[in-house]
Amino acid sequence: MSVARRAFIQMSVGATVGILFTPTVWTALDDVSIWTQNWPWIPTLKYGEMKGVPTVSKMCESGCCVQVRTVAGEAYGVKGNPDNPLSGGACCPQCANGVQNMNNPNRIKSPMLNGEAISWEKANEVVAEKLEAAGSKVAVISGDQSGTVNEVFSALLTSKGSDAFYMMPCDMQIADKAWTGLMGGSGQIGYDFEGSDAILLAGADAMESWGSVVATRTAYAKNEVRKLIFAGPLQTKTAALASKWVPVPAEGMAAFTLGICYYVLQAGKSVGASDFDQFKSMVMSNFTPAKVEAATGVKADMMADVAKQLLAASNPVVVPGGSVAANAAAFALNLLLGTGAMKVLPEFAKGVEGAMSRSDMLKGDILQGVTADLLFVYEANPAYVLPEQLKAGFTVAFDCVNTETTAAADLVLPIPHSYERYEDTANPYGVGVATYSMGAPVSKPYLDVMPAGDFILGVADLGVETFAEVIEAKVEAVGGDMDELIEGAALVNEASASVSGVTLAATVLGKAAVPVKGTGAVSLAPYTQLVVGSANQATTPNAPAAISNNQVAIDYSLVVMMNSATAKKLGVADEAKVKLSGGNGECEAQVKIFEGVLTDTVAAPLGLGHTVGDEFSKGRGDNVYKILTVSSEAATSASTWAGSTVNVAKI
């Protein structure tokens, strides 16, 4: 036994030494170390052809013409579409995060009735029943400003005998109220940012949040003169690009613009409008530089300088933002300047019979409130922006992600993401030439979703069966080539709408341009940055990295900016915690001293303070919409947030 045992040990030692002289152990060790590259939680790459598939993204208000970057057919990123004039190769920060949002865990996964998952058949039954019961008391709120889906919804309203179509508050709507409502124009106002040799942005944060930001930036990048003047209560990113910032309170923008009209009229400019004499008389008597200075605080010599620069230019343009009166005043000034840089775009032909015109869709004043037995909300978040304005018996919310509005809705219907559906954009606001773009689905939906157009066409007989057919009809109606459009080209129509019969709205402007301010201690200057979020779109997964501490503090509290004079007056210091009270609400915030804010004004970013959403948006900052005050513009019968004021208290 002893011998056998010893021999065994000796053989084992020999075997052990022997194995070390072979590659087995060393190769196995190497393989084991490589195995650690393959932990199951490590994602694996997909290999295949990389493409940039053109389509239209509707995450931002105007919509971006993008190329969705795919590998082996799977979307992984987004870039601008260089073949489309609305993009020129660029896209906004919201649409740039389109794929991340498409794959967001916050996506709605199936139809939900009062919080319980239901089938599409059941959803169809419920809506059909509610439609039948509601009669003409049906309303639609759309967060899409330029899509043909609005034609489907408005045709539904028409078939029910309702005209209660509402857009979420937007620059396009305000401009339309001024141009077609007050001044009797037709078509849609646009601007030649490429060709103008002097641009006055009268409240329009054009390079950051106004109109079609990407198209504006792309056009301005080609501008050879680049003379840009920005007027507003806050030095925004747009102001950073401007050669001059004119501090003007939001409620004083119309008066400021008429103050410039004074100098232009003084220079002998005129226009063949029927009420020109009345307009001239009104401006020369009520909006003299001294009076405007007294009402707005803008120095007369500053207005004179701006007027001088506009008069010296061969193709100047004034681009308004803010109230209806401010828009009308700017349009009147453009007419006086005789500029060719303010364009009047014709509307594209409709693709759905019975659909409302765009101007009619923009007539509804959502700030005055929406009351209906049945309310459809399409990719909009009115419960976040205007919670007090909604009074509906039954709300159906179409969206692809959970929002405050879907949380409050009775029936939630998940729709495909922009990249999973047919989508189009016709004349996004601000573009200088009539432009139509469309896109086909890039990715197959991975959730139980249905395009809103398909659903509506399934419950109402509007003469077509699917939204894809609607898009085909639209393309045919506008004279486009489906294949070319799907490949990313845009249909451009250089025609202009007629301006004959347009007035200068002298009677209304005389009253509406007088600045009216709330009763709070300081003015509130709300502003939008796309990385922070907009009315309908919360910040996107990659965007928070680009949000500065001028908007959100390190502890995720809201940051409001004011200059040192205002801070001194309010008795607060940099980084002080304050409570802002205005409208019917309150916000908590941290103070940031920034001298680029008008005195007696607090600047606050919109788009924060979501109570529903993903980890990137929920609980970040506070919702400034709560402290905005809705007031009625004198004489224009339009509602506005301009003139909002707040009281500020230290916490």
Add this chain to the structure above:
Amino acid sequence: MEERKASKRCGGVLPFIIGFLATCVLGWAVLPGMFYEKVDQPIWFSHTVHVEGEGMDCESCHYFRDDGSYAGFPTNEVCAECHAVDPEEAMEAIAEEGIDSNDYDAIMKAEIGAIEDNLVSGEDDKKQAEREYVVKYLIQGKEVPWLNYQFQPDNVYFSHKAHAELSIADLAEMKKELSDVVDPSVFEGEAPEQNCNLCHVKDIAQNDVPPAFERNILSGYSKMTMKMWKCERCHALKGQPNACFTCHK
């Protein structure tokens, strides 16, 4: 006492040598093979049929895209240029027959006209392989999960374009130094125009039945997966950079 003597006579050397030699033999000849399991390709693909039979060249399926990236395995889109079965039409026909679209055997047995009429193979066994491809992948809209003999993990960036100009004839001059990296038989005979043999299965273009994929049971990688030292050796010999970021992007 007797036992002790016997033990001393052996001197402990013989068992040691036996153990040493046994594991040497095992370690060199037997055990390395046990680290790999053989896995067949999902379907039979014959290069011979396509290259010799149909006169296709390598670039018909394996080509550089406009952006310089390399289309390694052909996609259904490429295959369908010849295997022209309309997926929509085939699926409709399958539904009309009342067959579950996932029941591949039933579909193949049913000999559906929309599929059978468009098969291009002549011989039965090859036609069955083509039928299998069409039913399991083409009409289902699924790409064939080919097993890549030269699989490289995601943490390695390999550009075919950057290696396209390597010439086997030129490299033959350093075949001794490359003997651990490249199969020496690659340098035998007249050097082919293309350099695929340097890394890929030798003369795969003339292969009728694809060799089994040998998967390492520990790492999960292919037996032919090139180890980092091999990449480095060749880079060094060719005077190319060996910095981490050269391959690990």
